[in-house]
Amino acid sequence: MYEIIILLRADLEVNKTAEYYESLSNGLGTKFFNEYQEYIETLKTFPFFEEKYDTVRTLPLKKFPYTIHFTVDENKKIVSVQAVISNYQDPNITRLKL
Template structure:
C-alpha cells in the first residue's frame, strides 16, 4: 500500500524560498528542482523507511540538489509528513524538533 505524502506549511515555505532563489538564476533550474522533489515524493510513497536521523525524524537526500527532506511516518494513517526541505550545509542543530 502506498503512503500519502503531505507537505507541511514549514516545508512549503522552505521549498518556496529555494525556488525563489533558483528562479533568480534560471527557470530551468526551478523546473529540475521541482521534478526532483516529485521524484523523492514518489519514492517515499512507495518506500518511506529511510534512515532515522533524530528521534522519529527520517530523511531522504535529493539526488542532484544539495537538500534533504526531513519527514515523519504516520503508520496508522499511511501518511508521510514532510517537515522541512533542509540544505545539507546547514547545521543539524537547526533540524526540526
C-alpha cells in the first residue's frame, strides 16, 4: 500500500475545478470530486500508470477531462500528486518541472 501525498497545487486545482463544475450544475462538482477520490484510492494500491515526463506519471479521469499527474517513490512507498490538469490546457504551458 502506498502513502498518498497531495501537493498544495493539486489540492487547489481539485477544489477550484469542483467549484467550477458545481457552478454549472448542482451536484456536478461533487461527482467530479468523488471520481477524483476514487482514482486517488486506486493509486494507493496500483500507482504504475503511464510515465509521461521523465518521472511524472499520469492517470486520466474517465468522466471528466482532467488528468492526475503524480510521481512514485517505490522505495518509500509514496505517491505524490503533483497536479490535476485539464486535458484542454496547452501542455507546453502546464508541463510539470520537477
